[in-house]
Amino acid sequence: MDTSSIVILDFGSQYTQLIARRIREQNVFSVVLPCTAKIDEIQAQNPLAIILSGGPCSVYDADAPPADPEVLNLGLPVLGICYGLQFITHHLGGKVSPAPRREYGHAEVELIDRANPLFSEIPANIHVWMSHGDEALELPPGFHLTAKTANAVAGIANPERRIWAVQFHPEVHHTKQGSALLRNFLFSIVGAKPDWTPGHFIQSTVTAIRKKVGSGHAICALSGGVDSSVAAVLVNQAIGGQLTCVFVNNGVLRRDEFQKVQRNMRDNLGLNLVAVDASERFLAKLAGVTDPETKRKIIGNEFIAVFDDEAHRIAKQTGGVDWLVQGTLYPDVIESSSVKGPSQTIKSHHNVGGLPETMKLKLIEPLRDLFKDEVRRIGRDLHMPDDILQRQPFPGPGLAVRILGEVTPERVALLQEADDIVVAEIKAAGLYQQIWQSFAVLLPVKSVGVMGDQRTYAYTCAIRAVHSEDGMTADWVPLPYEVLKTISSRIVNEVRGINRVVYDITSKPPGTIEWE
Structure with a gap:
């Protein structure tokens, strides 16, 4: 070092x-x-x-x-x-x-x-x-x-x-x-010197990656979130065309996410991106599944299978793939070597750590020494747009863990519409960057309602908004009543299939941020 x-x-x-x-x-x-x-x-x-x-x-x-x-x-x-x-x-x-x-x-x-x-x-x-x-x-x-x-x-x-x-x-x-x-x-x-700056980090990291990779080729599993995006841009600055990013549509992304990420990564950031629409493949595997952990494992395993297929295809085109880029952050590194002893698994985490041994890839983790706020500082120095850097965290299994019960194409579409309204109204109120996470959850609960003198029997949607520093603990956000009123009104009027909206006021602990 x-x-x-x-x-x-x-x-x-x-x-x-x-x-x-x-x-x-x-x-x-x-x-x-x-x-x-x-x-x-x-x-x-x-x-x-x-x-x-x-x-x-x-x-x-x-x-x-x-x-x-x-x-x-x-x-x-x-x-x-x-x-x-x-x-x-x-x-x-x-x-x-x-x-x-x-x-x-x-x-x-x-x-x-x-x-x-x-x-x-x-x-x-x-x-x-x-x-x-x-x-x-x-x-x-x-x-x-x-x-x-x-x-x-x-x-x-x-x-x-x-x-x-x-x-x-x-x-x-x-x-x-x-x-x-x-x-x-x-x-x-x-007598320390205050020279640990984003500029210093970028320069030294780019030099180290260039030396490490040499003439090899790297692939990066890109989610469109802050960590993987900054990691990809940093590695791209070091080795350019020797990096291929893979973005997989798992069928449970947010509304228009598949198209938005492609535009951002290709047009705004100039990354060499392969986009794979595997939504039907994922949704077929999720059919009939209601257990949260089983959902997570199915999505994680299927992602690995899709990523493996693409890696082998890219290897044939480039003459081989030697390196895997991951957006691992420092809290992950610290927790993996904690002296506190084993802790109970609350929920499994979705990443690419379970890739098949046959791929024999070596890791590049350029952000493993950084905290989340430092990653955003590095991203700003790399001239990345704020709509990427200020994105709220999004779970690896996507909307699948925000749809309680079975994940079907119809229920995904319902939640995509409701979630899009939540995000739009939180942004319109100027609250998006002040809140750790804000989103909608589709509940497996139907209730009677009335719209236009007609009886309805439709799903319930829960809204969740929390403050947190690192996701380990969280407090629910007392959203202004006017914001809640607008969100509720828009969802029940614009999303056919939802007729009731509730607000989750549970902190973590005892709850978790996600519902599954």
């Missing part, structure tokens, strides 16, 4: 990705590694400093994450956060014990060591976010107290060893001076 980085060792904190984001916001590159990473893995990242994250365990527990204490002896600046402070204390000769009074939520911290560069230009008393049940009872040799609450140690330091630590969480927005503290660590203590 050529870029120097701040290495964040993840002890299982729910805030670890936030640490990485806060550092990236300062235009400094950061990577998250599991706390179990070996020293040579850490050093392979060209670390400028180490940050030890928070975590749910106690350092004295038998199942505490088995991190190597040698990270404290690399001579690099170290910042411990919450559990990180306790890890430092425990392994350098201090004592950690359960606190008589646990601290969760808002707390007031007094900064004692005013000469501490970590606290430069930060007020002596600050409001912070705490989340700990243990405390540093005795400090390690050579360390001194830098901050405290009314109940416990809130900060320690050993400048000679270049180690600093705080018990609170500077990465969360509840800690008002948190960003200033992290800036002090990055620039005053570490």
